[in-house]
Amino acid sequence: MFNKILIANRGEIAVRIIRAARELGIETVAIYSEADKDALHVALADEAICVGPARATDSYLNMNNILEAAIATGAQAIHPGFGFLSENSKFVGLCEEMNIKFIGPSAEVMDSMGDKINARDRMRKAGVPVTPGSEGEVYTTDEALAIANEIGYPIMLKASAGGGGKGIRKVSSAEELIPAFEAATAEAKASFGNGAMFIERMIYPARHIEVQILGDSQGNVIHLGERDCSLQRNNQKVLEESPSVAVGASLREKITSAAVMAAEAVGYENAGTIEFLLDEASGNFYFMEMNTRVQVEHPVSEFVSGVDIVKEQIRIANGEELSVKQEDVHFKGHAIECRINAENPKFNFAPSPGKIQSLYLPSGGVGLRVDSAMYAGYTIPPYYDSMIAKVIVHGENRFEALMKMQRALMEFDVEGLTTNIDFQLELISDPHVIAGDYNTGFLGETFLPEYLKED
Template sequence: MKPITKVLIANRGEIAVRLIRAARALSLRTVAVFSTPDRYAPHTVLADEAVHIGPAAAASSYLNADALLAAARTTSADAVAPGYGFFSENADFADAVTAAGLTWVGPPAAAVRAMGDKVQSKAIATAAGVNVIPGYVGVVDGVAAAVDVAESIGYPVMVKASAGGGGKGMRVAWDRRDVEEAYGVCEAEAVASVGDGRLLVEKFVEHPRHVEVQVLADGHGGVIHLGERECSLQRRNQKVIEEAPCSIVDSGMRAEMGAQAVALARAVDYTSVGTVECLVSGVDRSFFFLEMNTRLQVEHLVTGAVVGLDLPMEMLRIAGGERLSLTQDDVRMSGVALEARVYAEDPRRQFVPATGVIGSYQEPRLPAVGKATRKAATPPADVITADRSGVSADGDSGLWPPPHLSALGFDNAGVLVDSGVTDGSLVGVHYDPLLAKVVVHAPTRAAAMAKLGDALDAYVIGGVTTNSPFLRALTRHPKVLAGDMTTTLIGEEYPNGFPGTPLSGAEVSAAVAVAAARYFGSHPASMSVAVRVEADGPPGEGATAGPREVVLRRVGGDGGGATPGVLQPASFSDNASVAMTSDLTSGASGAFITVGPVGERSLGTGAVSLVTTTVNGEAVTLQRLGARPYEDVGAVSLSLGGGTLSLRVRCPSAVDLEEVCARGAERAAAALGGGARGRVLPAPMPGVVLSVAVAVGDEVAEGDEVLVLEAMKMMNGLKAPFAGRIKALRCAAGDAVSFDDVLVEFE
């Protein structure tokens, strides 16, 4: 190994930004590569140099080996860092990099090949004394063979790609039909993702938890593990929220899992950063080897936060020939870290990928440690909690925040956003939908979960739909709060997709009070205000059941000893506290509410504003959608807690007139109804048509697959919504389509 002076980052998005910052901390120069739409992306701007490598399609840019090596040559880079995804686990590319005389910032190609093939990796793991999943049988050749293997093992089984990862080419099969359907889909996704369509079938562990162990190895024989993290919150095998440490792992289990992970790394002469993934039984905590990821993981920051280590920086140091900066005895886990992955997708439309241009962007800014903050949620009393994180994992409570957090990029509230986007970023269909990761650290799991929810409330991404409301809902889910999680939890709890978050009565009250306070601030002579409120999301306990009018009356003082009925001084302004009475919480008049000074900052084009204040002394953060003033005739939309409220803020004398206008508007809307397009199949998401299974004149039954749409490397089979004859095809294989485009017409 030779020292590195300039590193080419063969990636994009948030991981490219993270690697550039790590390299800069080590005084290394950096070279970014970018496709045409990424010309002004954050990673392109941040690097010392940037090279254009091709058009949008990954195959012509970030997966173009010749273009990447040419960029390294022309810039005199002496190392290539792949991050994760793209070429990160491609042994042939690793060989090409070293053959060109460059340093590969990753494990040896031989280790990548050995662990990248799930069949070979299982054999190596078994020989190394690592627990493996029972019922493993090897690669299968064809659908019939897959069915035979599945039935010999016993259902349920997992059909999955032999190479690759990230949830691509993986399906659970519960019967013969599932296997037959899964085989083709898994094969196609595996080919599209990594160019290798080989599949295997193995026993599916029911009630599984996904727990992985981080390993670190240098080129001098040093191999250690950095403890475990849990990644059980997954949707379609894509991780959603990760945490470290795992709440059901004790010190003995951690030592055993770590020892097996280290043994596996030594068995393949591993160097660099790597992860050994395991399935853990939620019944008896037995664990089984799943696979080894021979690269940096997306969730590396939760491990970095609890052990105090910058893993991208360690990766670069190891590639440059240095020894590990710590021994196994030096590893200590302190506190709890959580990470939420923010994807460009619409959770209310079955999580279909979303596209657009980000028009407003603001990362969360929570109060520093010691200032007012929302109280941590607690699980219901009848839920048995597995949370043992009241102290750090090694039993040392210590002081918080640990000094290493700021070195990793956390702010003084213990929040870090690892982002690859900013205002003006284009979100298209060509790359993974991951936009950013919100990471938090706190002394306990309950505090970390509360903080993650607050950070998501304060994170503004305008112009493109994201899964933030869904992530926010998970942070308040009773099973998640209790640590009672499996990899099937999301599918079980949201079988029909995510319907939205019902807001509690307290959250509705807080939003209404803030809107009223803003109205009083701009109307110093007004003593009362009427707020018409309707909560978004499904009916639920404590949620608003429908439109209702709330009247709030301003009273004297700032809440400290104020007497209801005493008028507020006319000098009140936006920057002062306001005390009000209303029937918000109990349905009876007289409830007393104090709203502190309200701060509101318009972001980007003004389409989103971030609102911060306190309600009865508790910190509240809301997002206001749209630039409409609070006293305008239209609705004001406020978002908090993963849900949205539509409010109409008016003086009480205008309520009757507003109701008359609303009834007239409803009658006009009914008279103008219609607009049906007939019997058509529209595109449920933007993407590229991969194949069309029908022709004009064909007879189809309802539910027959008519075409396959590829979006962000996932194959989506679209089925006929009607039985009948194909009247017209509005698309062909290879066509790029937008949301709601008509694809097929039926007679």
């Protein structure tokens, strides 16, 4: 096993990885920007090293500085967490050159599945269903119009190299297409350095269903069930749960088998997620993309499966076989996760950084955990993602999990900055959410207009 690993991230995911490594007897190195010198992950790690100024491009995205930190501290492996360099194949290649193990898939697989068009093509050849759409990259509005006319409206424009909800536009008619294409292309170029798009038929109403998979270097691949991530705003997930109320036993077998088949087709190694769109009307599901990293919402899968995904990532990177086989994974109960952000939902979810004057994290009882890097007196910097915590609950059934989440959110108290805690409490208490009657459009089209009308 590794003696020491470096965590190339910050915030709650860095804290999560440090704790998993410590339980495996591994020393950890935290990296931090000048803005994060007082961050919790810096205090918890065995060693910490500054890698640059506050801007992410100068610190958490600075490959040379991060690799120099790994070499200087004798770290044998790097865990990227999510975001930042977690899906950057160039960084993976540099790690390999420096004989430092990247805790994730190979650069080749990352490139293969990170390009959405290539990923769709590989999935199609592997027998995994994909949505009707363009066969290759689309660069001009004339091409886009021709393809849209062929597959029919509404359509989705998506950045070929995209992720995180960037470079995505819904288009309902030919009149909307040209301005939407130009806007999506510009956003994709600014975010990823690549303005290439692809087009697919929009499946609506739909559920966003994803399957957690684990694969080792011996060719073993298992799944840890599905997660329902349909509660989204602007293509960003807000609340996730496992299992999905929209997926019965027969469909679960089909969709998890397709996810395993997808991972096996590309020789996937480490933790990953296969994302699908489920057409509730027909019961058909379609491959969307593969995330080649640990996901923000991985704790709900850990709760229902009993498998520690981060520890498995580290063991897999060390060349070990998966600690469990598929027949050893027994799903129990229901889990829900709410993302807590420093933002103001009443003002278009504007970020709300600031100093935490006082803090009470909900605790006590079986099946409740809060993943966070907050503490009283800490100042949330304005330079990074606004997520400051995740509340995850597990119950014997969905109703118990819903009630437990309501209780946790009622207890959660952060003084000194505005958060979305009350927003999440209203969402989890909504009759449609309680009934499991929602899809990818529910939050933006139904819940938010009513929520904003209250004032």
